[in-house]
Amino acid sequence: MSLVDKAIESSLETQTESSIFSDASSSHVSESDVETLDQILGKLPIRLDTKKTKVLDIDLQTKDNKVARDPRLLRLTGSHPFNCEAPLTDLFNDGFITSSDLHFVRNHGPVPHVEDEGVLGWNFSVSGDVSSPFEMNIGAMIKEFPQYTNPITICCAGNRRKEQNQVKKGKGFNWGAAGVSTSLWTGCFLWDVIQRANPSKKARYLWMEGGDDPAKGAYGTCIPLHMVRDPERNIMLAYKQNGIYLEPDHGKPLRCVIPGVIGGRSVKWLKRLIVSEIPSDNWYHFYDNRVLPTMVTPEMAATQDHWWKDERYAIYDLNLQSITVFPENEERMIINDSTQNDLYKVKGFAYNGGGKRVGRVEVSLDSGKNWKLCNLNYPEDKFRDAGYIELFGGTINVCERMSCLCWCFWDIEIPKSEFKDSTGLVVRAMDISMTVQPRTMYWNVTSMLNNWWYRVAIQPGSSPDEIKFEHPTIANKPGGWMDRVKKDGGDILSNTWGERVIGGEEEERKEYVDEELQMILNPEKVNTIITKEELSQHENDEDPWFVVKGHVFTGTPFLEEHPGGAQSITMVAGDDATDDFMAIHSDNSKRMLQKFHIGKLEVSDDKKFVENTNKVIEKTATLLNPKIWKKIKLVEKEIISHDSRIFHFALEHEEQTTGLPVGKHFFIRSKDSNGTLVMRAYTPKSNHKLKGKLEVLVKIYFPKDGIPGGKMTTILESMSIGSEIEIKGPTGEFEYISNGNYTFNNKPGHVDSFFMIAGGSGITPCYQVIKEIVDQEEDNTKMKMFYGNRKEEDILCRKDLEDFIATKNSNLIVDHCLSDFHNVPKNWDGLTGRLNKLLWNQYIEEQKSYGEFLVLVCGPPGMVEGVKKLVAETGFDASRVVYF
Numbered sequence: 001m002s003l004v005d006k007a008i009e010s011s012l013e014t015q016t017e018s019s020i021f022s023d024a025s026s027s028h029v030s031e032s033d034v035e036t037l038d039q040i041l042g043k044l045p046i047r048l049d050t051k052k053t054k055v056l057d058i059d060l061q062t063k064d065n066k067v068a069r070d071p072r073l074l075r076l077t078g079s080h081p082f083n084c085e086a087p088l089t090d091l092f093n094d095g096f097i098t099s100s101d102l103h104f105v106r107n108h109g110p111v112p113h114v115e116d117e118g119v120l121g122w123n124f125s126v127s128g129d130v131s132s133p134f135e136m137n138i139g140a141m142i143k144e145f146p147q148y149t150n151p152i153t154i155c156c157a158g159n160r161r162k163e164q165n166q167v168k169k170g171k172g173f174n175w176g177a178a179g180v181s182t183s184l185w186t187g188c189f190l191w192d193v194i195q196r197a198n199p200s201k202k203a204r205y206l207w208m209e210g211g212d213d214p215a216k217g218a219y220g221t222c223i224p225l226h227m228v229r230d231p232e233r234n235i236m237l238a239y240k241q242n243g244i245y246l247e248p249d250h251g252k253p254l255r256c257v258i259p260g261v262i263g264g265r266s267v268k269w270l271k272r273l274i275v276s277e278i279p280s281d282n283w284y285h286f287y288d289n290r291v292l293p294t295m296v297t298p299e300m301a302a303t304q305d306h307w308w309k310d311e312r313y314a315i316y317d318l319n320l321q322s323i324t325v326f327p328e329n330e331e332r333m334i335i336n337d338s339t340q341n342d343l344y345k346v347k348g349f350a351y352n353g354g355g356k357r358v359g360r361v362e363v364s365l366d367s368g369k370n371w372k373l374c375n376l377n378y379p380e381d382k383f384r385d386a387g388y389i390e391l392f393g394g395t396i397n398v399c400e401r402m403s404c405l406c407w408c409f410w411d412i413e414i415p416k417s418e419f420k421d422s423t424g425l426v427v428r429a430m431d432i433s434m435t436v437q438p439r440t441m442y443w444n445v446t447s448m449l450n451n452w453w454y455r456v457a458i459q460p461g462s463s464p465d466e467i468k469f470e471h472p473t474i475a476n477k478p479g480g481w482m483d484r485v486k487k488d489g490g491d492i493l494s495n496t497w498g499e500r501v502i503g504g505e506e507e508e509r510k511e512y513v514d515e516e517l518q519m520i521l522n523p524e525k526v527n528t529i530i531t532k533e534e535l536s537q538h539e540n541d542e543d544p545w546f547v548v549k550g551h552v553f554t555g556t557p558f559l560e561e562h563p564g565g566a567q568s569i570t571m572v573a574g575d576d577a578t579d580d581f582m583a584i585h586s587d588n589s590k591r592m593l594q595k596f597h598i599g600k601l602e603v604s605d606d607k608k609f610v611e612n613t614n615k616v617i618e619k620t621a622t623l624l625n626p627k628i629w630k631k632i633k634l635v636e637k638e639i640i641s642h643d644s645r646i647f648h649f650a651l652e653h654e655e656q657t658t659g660l661p662v663g664k665h666f667f668i669r670s671k672d673s674n675g676t677l678v679m680r681a682y683t684p685k686s687n688h689k690l691k692g693k694l695e696v697l698v699k700i701y702f703p704k705d706g707i708p709g710g711k712m713t714t715i716l717e718s719m720s721i722g723s724e725i726e727i728k729g730p731t732g733e734f735e736y737i738s739n740g741n742y743t744f745n746n747k748p749g750h751v752d753s754f755f756m757i758a759g760g761s762g763i764t765p766c767y768q769v770i771k772e773i774v775d776q777e778e779d780n781t782k783m784k785m786f787y788g789n790r791k792e793e794d795i796l797c798r799k800d801l802e803d804f805i806a807t808k809n810s811n812l813i814v815d816h817c818l819s820d821f822h823n824v825p826k827n828w829d830g831l832t833g834r835l836n837k838l839l840w841n842q843y844i845e846e847q848k849s850y851g852e853f854l855v856l857v858c859g860p861p862g863m864v865e866g867v868k869k870l871v872a873e874t875g876f877d878a879s880r881v882v883y884f
């Protein structure tokens, strides 16, 4: 007889006694909705060969490239680290026990990798304020301590955070309402293990540390020791979930499972247990899992450390929560003469912290004036009633405790007619200490433990008989009533949740102002409608139009002047350029767009203007496409000096080249830690003939003296190996062909010599041209470069330049110049100071003696301005200067 059969058999034997908790309401629950214990256990264990998980493409690019995952999971922090929740309805439909595939995941970094064979040998230690510290492995733990299997709900403290972020953005990413899951965990009672080490009487906390390695060192936190001691709390050391070894995302091979407490304390990949008189000193313990007082602003939190060090604001027990699942978001209901008396079953779940039972759940269709009592179903009681059951190598011993450590389900049938004139359905729970969920949000800077009434708004549908439901927010997607109300200028936190109340007292409404949109619109053009037909006729290089935020702009008058060159405009011709435009332009540049506004694009569902990043990747011979953002993966970060790096990226396949003409550049873009898109142009160090790879030389601008660091360089610096960045191009007005032939502003030309002026990391475009000339033996174009840096150690590619000089002899001369007089080395034989008029004139005279020449300039803004001034003052022909 299998374990499951045995479990079911023993459960049937003991099921005759009814639960002491069976209240009147539970008899109203229709049987079809409630899983029996047989059904719950019959689904388990979920066999490996029927699992839906596999290693997904998106993870192949990251350090988690061995971790199988369910594609239904919604990623909340991009591809990596992996933080996810299931779609709310899928989570609910999975039943009382959530399969490990759909269980929410909170990771701070890459997932440690342990093979099945390594599980039993995994060591962990117990030390600190104990008289007998020890280390043991999981195999010994299983043999030497009683083993238990228990259903336990784990919930992230950030569950429903997206709602708080809608009110005001705090710290932390957007969780929907499904950051909660329940599984059967197998392992030992943590106190049994701690007790063996004989903790001191003065010990108050148990620190826990994982074997992972996120940004701030191994994740660690703590839990008050009295909770560990308490059998009603049932804190476990678990090595199995739902009958099989833990999945990597859920802590393989060993984790703490701390019921009734925020999920952040259930440390995964557990390595160390430390008994102490004081709370953990781990970075994550201080700067995570706290609810700071509501008046603490993000700015105060960022600058005043004492808020984080105050143990009073650390959160342990979860708070009371109830969430509606049905009606779903965007669900529709027809209420007419023939349907109005039909019953609709509203359904959801609830949970509470500290083992306290949810005593009642109520819903209201009139904003909380009148409440209806819902049926409540506690599947955990079925385990409680069943006595001892052996399952998965442990004993189910829920019968030994009164605490409620799992979620419960509620439902109520309501005639459809009652939804007709309602503006929304709110739900609230009350626990057995009569604590009730609050009507208003307790906004806090970490946006944790958000548990105000869960409100499903009711909106008119597409016909007079139809209504439509809206949840507050949707994980990982736009939409929901909070978003709508905000755009309508409503106050989400008002008495009516910001809704317009028909026939009611009209609240004062703020005009919703999209400030960025206002900056770019010409008030005289906002009512001119441009059809898509018209727009498509301007998908060309001569008279390019483009779209930003639903409005059409002409790029034609600006083709000449645009600092990024005509190509940065023509590459978005006929397209939606919103993201790119917003990412790169300052408020001043945004205002300049007003002049080029020609009207509003007609609205329809045409998907052409939606994101162009998701197009299918074809195996093209060259990477770059001026219209499509492609993804490339970071494979190596080479540290050149304290602030210079060469980032090595892998192209889409090994035979691919970049397709970047010599002298041109590309854009890379990515989101910063605040989710704002940042985009910058770069020229690579690697050659266009190099296959499968791209090397980008970057000087990192670190934050200093209160000045923030470079936006893009900060992103690049923090990229982990295996993560991706988007690239598009080529762009630029200048292209070097060979033997002195080039094109500039689409016109061909020929030179005998180049005079290059480079500053700092601005060497890269000049470097490209030099390398091309050096590589072609017969190319005798002369090159003179003035290369300015602050200090000698800032000089980039010095060795390469020396090798080039050795190859090309007198055809390449580099004058190094240091601008920081205080740091010129004693034996320095180069120039000092900056490029001045005297030097400029000398260089120009020398160039004239070679014949035709162009000046190529690339450097920091100050240097470029300096050159522009020299050009103007000396009356030099500006059309012969290329600014990269």
Ligand SMILES: *[C@@H]1O[C@H](CO)[C@@H](O)[C@H](O)[C@H]1NC(C)=O
Residues within 6 Å of the ligand: 121, 122, 123, 137
């Ligand atoms: C666990 O500890 C034992 C004894 O110190 C050691 O021999 C063994 O290599 C350790 N196992 C692992 C996987 O590190």
Ligand SMILES: *[C@@H]1O[C@H](CO)[C@@H](O)[C@H](O)[C@H]1NC(C)=O
Residues within 6 Å of the ligand: 334, 336, 337, 338, 339
């Ligand atoms: C009411 O709506 C249902 C569902 O759309 C439809 O089948 C039915 O014919 C409607 N009845 C009346 C009286 O309009």
Ligand SMILES: *[C@@H]1O[C@H](CO)[C@@H](O)[C@H](O)[C@H]1NC(C)=O
Residues within 6 Å of the ligand: 672, 673, 674, 708
């Ligand atoms: C993110 O936003 C905060 C608050 O607006 C700001 O202080 C911080 O500099 C931003 N970070 C980045 C990387 O832009």
Ligand SMILES: *[C@@H]1O[C@H](CO)[C@@H](O)[C@H](O)[C@H]1NC(C)=O
Residues within 6 Å of the ligand: 737, 738, 739, 741, 749, 750
């Ligand atoms: C350079 O351009 C000239 C015309 O300007 C042309 O005759 C010559 O073939 C070109 N050389 C190369 C190598 O492209």
Ligand SMILES: CC(=O)N[C@H]1CO[C@H](CO)[C@@H](O)[C@@H]1O
Residues within 6 Å of the ligand: 167, 168, 294, 295, 296, 297, 298, 443, 493
């Ligand atoms: C401290 C803080 O930032 N509190 C905010 C809480 O949310 C309200 C409602 O939007 C803001 O007005 C407060 O500034």
